[in-house]
Amino acid sequence: MNSEPRADFSRPEILSILPGLWLAMLLGALDQTIVATAMPTIGRELGDVEQLPWVVTAYLLASVAVTPLYGKLADIHGRRIVMLSAIAIFVIGSVACALSPSVPILAVARAFQGAGGGGLISLAQTIIADIVSPRERGRYQVHIASVFAAASLAGPPLGGLLADHVHWSAIFWINIPLGAIAFVFTSERLRNLPKVARPHKLxxxxxxxxxxxxxxxxxxxxxxxxxxxxxxxxxxxxxxxxxxxxxxxxxxxxxxxxxLIPASVLGNQVVKTATVAAGLAMGVFIGLSIVMPVYLEGVAGLTASMSGLALIPLMIGTVIGATTAGRSMARLTNYKRLPMAGMAMAFVACAIIAWRPCDLPFPVLEGVLLVVTIGLGTVLPTATVSIQNAVARHELGAATGASNFFRQIGSALVAAVFGAIVFSASGVAQEVARSEHAALDPASIEALSQAFRHVYIGACILIVIAMAFFAAMEMRPLRSGAEPPPESGH
CATH class of the missing domain: 4.10.860 (DNA Excision Repair, Uvrb; Chain A)
Known part of the structure; x- marks a missing residue:
């Protein structure tokens, strides 16, 4: 007997469920940003700087690798129990991290924590898909962008503050009360989500x-x-x-x-094209976020703290873009037009920076970067809703998990390429990274400027490819709550 998730949740019911999902997403997103600024303190206090990168790498490996698994488990056992399990694993991992006496043990604990954190975001997206019809779902994707922006803005300063004035372990201890609230809230509110009773196996x-x-x-x-x-x-x-x-x-x-990932999902034209487009667009955004501090410190001459503040427009831009795209999906018949226009805007803005990488006045540079991220921010909500609209409800978890997984892999690849371009600039980038305020000579500034010219040319190329995939994506009418989902992903 099949029990499909209801698509007729009232707005009060939806709003009662969302806070628990927001908090779960915040746990997963915040832990990716709060650790970075505490790393030097952790290395000093644990007496091991050499193996410190494993603290970040272990979490990344575990969280990305388990994302498709959570999607499938949610389709088999239901969203509630799998979400609660992910929160519990994350909290237990946080306790282990806080109690770690050495960097190797901390890295193992971070991997365990990542095994929980990897499910929080994709499961929240899947649950939103359960309770909101595709036609209205875009506006709720804005919440995801806002949570990530909040984590990106608050994580680094909060991590530094706790490490400097409390103890580095506090960045993990704070997950305990937050996780407990998310667990209780989610446990109660998700009881109304019926389990999909289908013959599944892992x-x-x-x-x-x-x-x-x-x-x-x-x-x-x-x-x-x-x-x-x-x-x-x-x-x-x-x-x-x-x-x-x-x-x-x-x-x-x-x-x-x-x-693990059904053939009907992997072979789905919408899933394939939307995932590639979103992976490239988000890869450009993440890649620029990683390498831009080197540009701002080495070329623009900002301090490390000022360069962090200068990245705020990048975070705000994605929220503006996601909000605009999400709210417009229900009103536009051709809902691909806005992200296509957004990517075109991002292409022009990246081309401007590639044309004059070291001559743009700082306020102009900030404005151009804002345009880039507004444009890129329109892609993810549209891609996510399009993917979920194109698959059967009993495959929502697998489709959402798979698309998130492949998007993360693509983003990591783009970020690595951008980093390789910048850090190949004859050691100039390393000099900037080692110094709080590196005073570069004109030749070094020129070398770094040329490296960033290549980065932004690469960004332009990737945006064009993303536009091509998005243009090729089949545009299916967004279903309302009363309409049945497709029976297969084809």
Missing amino acids: DVAGALLLVFATTPFLLALSWGGVKYAWTSAIVLALFVAAVVFALGFVWRTRTADEP
């Missing part, structure tokens, strides 16, 4: 193959050009291992009775 072999493919790939991206040369034996071996296991995962997907 493809354990496929899940393991995906983890084994993801881990070496992300390690290669994290180490390449930083710890090891891109052409070093270890980085190349990691890429080869990733390819081998990825091929194994593809084989398993084609032969398993019920693969």
Whole structure:
């Protein structure tokens, strides 16, 4: 007997569920930003700076690798129990992090924490899809952008404040009360979500193959050009291992009775095109967010703290773009027009910076960056709703988890490419990174400017490719709550 999730939740019911989802998403998003500024303090107090990058890498590896698994588990066992499990794993991992006596143990605890954090965001998106019809869902995607913006803005200063004036472990202890509130709130409010009673089973072999493919790939991206040369034996071996296991995962997907990511999802035209477009657009945004501090400090001459403040328009821009796109989806028949226009705006803005990378006055640069992120911010809400609108309800979890996973992989790849371009600028970027306020000579500034010219040319190319995929995406009418979902993902 099938019990499909209701699509007729009243607005008061929806609003009663959302705060728990916001808090769960905030836990996952905040922990990706709050740790960065506390890292030097953690290294000093635990007496191990050499292995400190593992504190970040371990969380990244675990959180990305488990994202598709959570989607499938939510389709099998229901959203509530899987979300509560993710919150519990995250909180237990946070306690282990706070009590860690050494960096290696902290890294292991961070991996455990990431195994919980990896499900919080995609599960929240799936639950929103359960309670809100596709026609109205775009406006609720704005909440996701706002949560990420809040985490990006509050995380770094909060992490530094707690590490300097309380203790570095406080950045993990604060997850306990927040997680407890999210757990209680979610447990109560999600009781009204009916379980989808369908004959499902978990493809354990496929899940393991995906983890084994993801881990070496992300390690290669994290180490390449930083710890090891891109052409070093270890980085190349990691890429080869990733390819081998990825091929194994593809084989398993084609032969398993019920693969981790259903063939109806992987073969869905909307899922494929929207995921690639969103992955490229978000990759450009994340890549620019990572490398722009080097530009702002090395070329614009800002201090590290000022460069952090200068990135605020990037965060605000994505919220503006997501809000505009999300609210317009229900009103526009051709809901692809706005993100296409947004990406065109971002292309022009990136081209302006590529044309004059070192000559733009700082206020003009900030304005152009705002245009870039407003344009890119229109893509994700439209892509997410389009994907969820194109699959059957019993595949919502798998489709949302898979699209988030592949988008994260694409974003990590773009960010690594942008970083490699910048940090290949004859050691200039490393000089900026080592100094609080690096005084670069004109030749060094020119070298760094040329590196950023190439970054923004690359951004223009990726945006054009994203536009091509988005233009090719089949535009299906957004369903209202009364309309049945498609029976398959094709």
